Amino acid sequence: MTRECYDAAVLGLGAMGAFTCLELARRGLSVVGLDQFTPPHDRGSHSGDTRVFRVAYAEHPEYVPLAQRAGQLWDRLGEEAGTVFLHRTGMINLGPEDSPLIAGIQDSAAKFGLEIEEFPEEEARLRFPAFHPERGSKILFEPGAGWVDVNGCLRFALEQAARASAELRMQARVESCRREGGDFLIRTTSGTVIARRLIVAAGAWSGLLLARLNLPLKVLRKVLVWVKPLHPTPFEPGVFPVFASAGEFFYGFPNIHGEGVKLAIHWSREPMQPTDIDVPQPEVDTKEIQPVLEKAAQLLPSLAGPLPGALDRVIRAKPCLYTMTPDEHFIIGRHPYWENAYIAAGFSGHGFKFAPAIGEILAGLALDGKACLPIGFFSLPRFEEPAARRGVHP
Ligand SMILES: Cc1cc2nc3c(=O)[nH]c(=O)nc-3n(C[C@H](O)[C@H](O)[C@H](O)COP(=O)(O)OP(=O)(O)OC[C@H]3O[C@@H](n4cnc5c(N)ncnc54)[C@H](O)[C@@H]3O)c2cc1C
Structure with missing residues (x-):
C-alpha cells in the first residue's frame, strides 16, 4: 500500500x-x-460524445456569467489543442412564448444583453428546413450556442x-x-x-x-438516441443547428461525422434506485426510444418518419446518468x-x-x-x- x-x-x-x-x-x-x-x-x-452549450440560460440568469466564462475557456482550450472543442453551430429554440424555455431564454438574454435572433415561422422554415414547428411557436436562435466534443x-x-x-x-x-x-x-x-x-x-x-x-x-437514468436521417442534407452540420423545443425539452444535434442525429428528452423523469449505479446500466429498451421518436416525428418529420418505421432508422442508443438536486x-x-x-x-x-x-x-x-x-x-x-x-x- x-x-x-x-x-x-x-x-x-x-x-x-x-x-x-x-x-x-x-x-x-x-x-x-x-x-x-x-x-x-x-x-x-x-457519456454520449456531445453536449449542448448555450448561454441565454432558460433555467436561471445566474448561470449566464458561468456560461460566458466557460465559452471563453472552451475556445482557448481548443486553440491550445489545435482543434475546436466548442462548435458554435448556433441553437434554435422553439415553443410557446410563455413556456419556461422561451420565457427563460428571453429573461436571461434581456438581463445580460445577449444576442438572440427571433425568426418568424416562415423564415425559420426556409433557413432550417428540417424543422416543422407548431403553429404559433416562438422561434429564438442563439448564434453563439453549439455543441462540445466531450x-x-x-x-x-x-x-x-x-x-x-x-x-x-x-x-x-x-x-x-x-x-x-x-x-x-x-x-x-x-x-x-x-x-x-x-x-x-x-x-x-x-x-x-x-x-x-x-x-x-437523486440519480436518474436517461437515454440518448442516434438516428440515421432519411434525407441527410437538412441535418448536415452547417445547415442544422443544435435545437431544443419547449415542454419536455426535446433536443438534438446535427449529423456529426455522419454518425447520426443525436436526440434526447431532458425534462421528463424516470426515477431510478441509487443502488443501480454500481452495475452497468441495462441496454436501452425500445420503450425508452419511442417517446424520443414520437417527438422527432412531430418536429423533424423528414428525419426518420413516423413510428413504427422510424425505429429502423435508429443506429445506436445509450443510457446516461443525471444526478438531480430538488x-x-x-x-x-x-x-x-x-x-x-x-x-x-x-x-x-x-x-x-x-x-x-x-x-x-x-x-x-x-x-x-x-x-x-x-x-x-x-x-x-x-x-x-x-x-x-x-x-x-x-
Ligand atoms: C443523457 C445526458 C445528456 C446530457 N446533456 C447535457 C448537455 O447537453 N449539456 C450539458 O451541459 N450537460 C449535459 N449533461 C450533463 C453533464 O454531462 C453532467 O452534468 C456532467 O457530466 C456532470 O459531471 P460530473 O463530473 O459531476 O460527473 P461525471 O462526468 O460522471 O464524473 C464523475 C466521475 O467520478 C468518478 N467517481 C465516482 N465515484 C467514485 C469513487 N468512489 N472513486 C473514484 N471515482 C469515482 C466516476 O467514475 C466519474 O468518472 C447530460 C447528461 C446526460 C446523462
Whole structure:
C-alpha cells in the first residue's frame, strides 16, 4: 500500500474533476486525481460524445456569467489543442412564448444583453428546413450556442493535467475518506493517499461518497438516441443547428461525422434506485426510444418518419446518468463541516457546458478560499441540513 501526501486530491475525473485537476496542477499544486474507471467512459454522466452549450440560460440568469466564462475557456482550450472543442453551430429554440424555455431564454438574454435572433415561422422554415414547428411557436436562435466534443476535451484536459504534473490514478475507486490531523486520508482500491485539500466531484456517486451529509441527490437514468436521417442534407452540420423545443425539452444535434442525429428528452423523469449505479446500466429498451421518436416525428418529420418505421432508422442508443438536486440547480462550494474540502455535485443533467469554468472556481476555492465567479446561488446550505439537525458531524 502506498502512502503519499499531496496538496490536493480530486475525487472523480469526469467533467468537473478533470478540469479541476488541470487548473490546480497548472497553478503549481501537487495534485492527485482518482477515478474508479478511465474517463472518458460510459458509466457516469458524460457519456454520449456531445453536449449542448448555450448561454441565454432558460433555467436561471445566474448561470449566464458561468456560461460566458466557460465559452471563453472552451475556445482557448481548443486553440491550445489545435482543434475546436466548442462548435458554435448556433441553437434554435422553439415553443410557446410563455413556456419556461422561451420565457427563460428571453429573461436571461434581456438581463445580460445577449444576442438572440427571433425568426418568424416562415423564415425559420426556409433557413432550417428540417424543422416543422407548431403553429404559433416562438422561434429564438442563439448564434453563439453549439455543441462540445466531450471525449476530445476530457482527454485533452487529463493529458494536460498530467503534463502539468498531476498524478492521475485510473481504476482507483475511493472507498473512504476521513480527516486525520489537518489532512485527508483517502483509502482507494489502489492504495491510500493523504492530501491537504479535498475536492469531491464524483458525479452520480457523490451521494454515496458523502453519505453522512445526506445530500439531497437523486440519480436518474436517461437515454440518448442516434438516428440515421432519411434525407441527410437538412441535418448536415452547417445547415442544422443544435435545437431544443419547449415542454419536455426535446433536443438534438446535427449529423456529426455522419454518425447520426443525436436526440434526447431532458425534462421528463424516470426515477431510478441509487443502488443501480454500481452495475452497468441495462441496454436501452425500445420503450425508452419511442417517446424520443414520437417527438422527432412531430418536429423533424423528414428525419426518420413516423413510428413504427422510424425505429429502423435508429443506429445506436445509450443510457446516461443525471444526478438531480430538488431544485435542479448545482451544488458548488465548501463541505459543511470539513475545512479545505469542497463539493461539486448535483449537476442535474445540464452541467457539462460549464466544466472548465467550474474547474477554475474549485481551484480558486481550494487555493485561497475564493471563487472567481459568484457561486452563492449554488450553495449547499440552501437545502435543509438533516445531518446537522440530528447532530451528526461527519
Ligand atoms: C443523457 C445526458 C445528456 C446530457 N446533456 C447535457 C448537455 O447537453 N449539456 C450539458 O451541459 N450537460 C449535459 N449533461 C450533463 C453533464 O454531462 C453532467 O452534468 C456532467 O457530466 C456532470 O459531471 P460530473 O463530473 O459531476 O460527473 P461525471 O462526468 O460522471 O464524473 C464523475 C466521475 O467520478 C468518478 N467517481 C465516482 N465515484 C467514485 C469513487 N468512489 N472513486 C473514484 N471515482 C469515482 C466516476 O467514475 C466519474 O468518472 C447530460 C447528461 C446526460 C446523462
